[in-house]
Amino acid sequence: MNAREQWVAFLTLIRREVIRILRIWGQTLMPPAITMTLYFLIFGTLIGRRIGMLHGFTYMQYITPGLVMMSVIVNSYGNVTSSFFGAKFGRYVEEMLVSPMPPRVILAGYIGGAMLRGLMVGAIVLGISLFFTSLHMVNIWVTISSVVLTTAIFSLAGFINAMFARKFDDIALVPTFVLTPLTYLGGVFYSIDQLPEPWRAISHANPILYMVSAFREGMLGIGDIALGPAYAVMLALLVGLGVTAERLLHHGRGLRT
């Protein structure tokens, strides 16, 4: 396939993913909107009022970047696991496998689709936050680059999960037992400065902390981690997961016998 044909194939996958996201909006876009509205109401308004200021911001302002990132992470991961595993389960993944599309195009299409869902949900949550607090944007480039890197990382992680998955339970295990705890412990609701040792040091092993911190730095100008290490971790994860996913797809792990 030449470059133009690969571009057509990539756009076809993106288009199919976007149509899927919009077709089942009640499962893809609505639930995070409702969940995050509840978070804003309960944590931001009711509990946040008692917490007071954090690093010079109201609690509502402080958790907004974290909640946006939380929804972005969960939705980009969930999109690619359900979509790609669904294609495996229904066997229509074969439509792509028997085509001349190189593995990197299939990967890019699915990752692109999942990133779009993550970003759509992020925008929705950011929009909802405006009903509760004012929008801060200290550095738009840090904000955009950190959220884009995060969606790409979790889309790739979700893709790898879907490649290994053999049953629906396998795509529910990681979000439940790994992703949710890491997200909640990744500085969404608090600053790691508030943690005692050794928990503060242990938190540095949580990759989500680096992403949330960079995004908060972009929006509010404050973060638990300096931008340099945060971007280094994100880029390392992006490259590591990207290479792993491409290799797995190239060898047809769980797809070809």
Added chain:
Amino acid sequence: MDAIPALDLRALRKTYPNGVEALKGIDLRVEAGDLFALLGPNGAGKSTLIGILASLVNASGGEARVFDVSVQRERSRAMALLGVVPQEINLNQFEKPFDICVNEAGFYGIPRRIASARAERYLGQLRLWDKAFEPARNLSGGMKRRLMIARAMMNEPRVLILDEPTAGVDIEIRRSMWQFVRQINKAGVTVILTTHYLEEAENLCRNVAIIDHGHIIEHTTVRALLAKLDVETFVLDLAAPCTQQAVPQVDGLHLARVDEATLEVELPRGRDLNALFAALSGAGIRVRSMRTKANRLEELFLRLTGNGAEQAA
């Protein structure tokens, strides 16, 4: 004969991780423009062979070439030449037939404008255009099979592989699918099909290979294969009941009573039926109708694969 075959398999082997040897060094050549049948009992290796051609199964050894392009070494180029209709339904049930076809074309790098025109053409030819914008899950089994054929045609392949395309499809739909297959073959597409309906191979195909236990045990023309059939079995429906004692003996023929109103006769090739009918008339037995016991190719197929003997045993 075209210098470059549509399909060229050389010492193709597949051993699964559980140790099952599905293909044991297959050599097979299918000429360009052929309408070729691949026959074999369940578990013979047909689907593994098609899986290797479709790049869904990795060969353990040997090589498969499509129009001289190696499936193993130049996968992308080889896939662009192929259209594959699998045995199992593998459609996204939530998508509409039109979108399924247009997306498939997109996976081959075909722009949407061209893909839309092709989708309309092939869905129309396969009598699915009125269902083009309904979710695939609303289609009947036969419609889904035709949709898979339309989808496989979207890249206008030079070789179309059909794995049991008419399984579970009613006779009317089956015949319309045959008509479509003949039509595209006439237009120059090489067609390779596996089927359990041997009548399908006999009616459609010029050449045939029989695969059994991972080996090609026969590779010839359908006509030459049928010529090997040295005995045919006919069923005679009688106008009135007859007893076992009334059944006459005829030299060189094996005549057996199935029930009081049915006889079976095995007729060696080259023998005429006059002596049989003379003997039956002499015994006062009137024959109302006569038919072949089984599809001729089926009879031969069972003999070649040894299943006939097993069934008789």
